[in-house]
Amino acid sequence: MSVGVWWASLRDARAAAPLTALLDPVERARHEAIARADDRGRFLLGCALSRIALGELLGVSPAEVPLRRVCPRCGGPHGKPRLAAPHGSPFADVDFSVTHSGDVVGVAVARGANVGLDVEETGSGAALDVDTVAPVALTDAELAALNAHPPAERASAFLRVWTRKEAVLKALGVGLTVPLRRLEVSAPPLPPKVLSWPDQRTAPQAMAMADVDVVTGSRRLPATATAAATGATALRLHHHDGTAAVTAYATSPPPP
Numbered sequence: 001m002s003v004g005v006w007w008a009s010l011r012d013a014r015a016a017a018p019l020t021a022l023l024d025p026v027e028r029a030r031h032e033a034i035a036r037a038d039d040r041g042r043f044l045l046g047c048a049l050s051r052i053a054l055g056e057l058l059g060v061s062p063a064e065v066p067l068r069r070v071c072p073r074c075g076g077p078h079g080k081p082r083l084a085a086p087h088g089s090p091f092a093d094v095d096f097s098v099t100h101s102g103d104v105v106g107v108a109v110a111r112g113a114n115v116g117l118d119v120e121e122t123g124s125g126a127a128l129d130v131d132t133v134a135p136v137a138l139t140d141a142e143l144a145a146l147n148a149h150p151p152a153e154r155a156s157a158f159l160r161v162w163t164r165k166e167a168v169l170k171a172l173g174v175g176l177t178v179p180l181r182r183l184e185v186s187a188p189p190l191p192p193k194v195l196s197w198p199d200q201r202t203a204p205q206a207m208a209m210a211d212v213d214v215v216t217g218s219r220r221l222p223a224t225a226t227a228a229a230t231g232a233t234a235l236r237l238h239h240h241d242g243t244a245a246v247t248a249y250a251t252s253p254p255p256p
């Protein structure tokens with residue numbers, strides 16, 4: 001299964017005006033309602049990068065990429081965004097996933113599979129209260145493996161397992177509505193893999209996973225990330241320079 005991964009940095013949202021022009025009315029309302037500038041920038045960049053990545057795949061301008069943001073639980077303008085491909089479109093099998101953490105914004109795109117991407121900045125790991133979060137998020141076996149690490153390494157070890165779990169939940173589109181302590185994944189240095197599903201009856205037939213390098217241009221960002229895709233046994237990752245793509249779009253957007 002081929003998965004395109006695009007990374008950008010929050011600072012790429014500085015050229016806000018051309019990127020804001022890309023937003024549809026639903027996105028614009030959400031963007032305007034976000035109070036904190038950094039959160040606004042991350043949301044804007046996630047929308048822009050999704051549209052740029054999908055526009056390249058569809059062969060259309062990013063502004064013409066039709067997206068749908070409707071929560072299946074409450075009908076609100078959030079949840080996993082989807083490509084609103086018309087019925088019978090050859091692109092009906094396209095799926096994508098957005099993630100942000102601190103300075104990093106990423107998008108994964110795939111065809112013929114549901115994809116999930118999750119990133120966590122590792123620089124912020126020091127501020128993470130692992131002793132509080134881990135018992136809520138990890139299974140007993142995951143917790144035992146985490147506690148085998150020296151205390152100074154536990155925050156980064158936790159984040160590596162956490163991104164693996166979240167990537168799976170985002171590929172399934174269920175997010176954190178699933179009981180986290182009943183989904184078990186492998187921990188590095190083992191390759192990423194689901195070891196046990198919360199409900200075997202609703203488990204997908206296959207879920208391929210890969211840890212992902214977080215690189216924009218020649219810059220490796222201090223972050224850990226995982227991609228997951230349903231119905232596949234292995235992932236082939238194709239890295240794209242999201243910073244270059246966003247900068248190119250912001251400096252010369254196509255004429256209206």
Ligand SMILES: CC(C)(COP(=O)(O)OP(=O)(O)OC[C@H]1O[C@@H](n2cnc3c(N)ncnc32)[C@H](O)[C@@H]1OP(=O)(O)O)[C@@H](O)C(=O)NCCC(=O)NCCS
Pocket residue numbers: 042043046071073074076078079080081097098099100101117118119166169170171172173174175176177
């Ligand atoms: C989204 C979620 C899976 C991960 O959050 P996170 O690690 O803090 O944030 P990330 O930056 O990695 O991911 C956020 C992005 O995931 C996407 N997303 C949101 N819900 C999603 C879901 N159920 N499945 C997959 N992706 C989802 C969105 O693109 C979102 O970014 P955007 O809103 O700016 O477009 C988690 O916060 C969650 O489950 N939230 C929803 C909880 C819920 O269902 N509430 C009920 C609402 S009625």
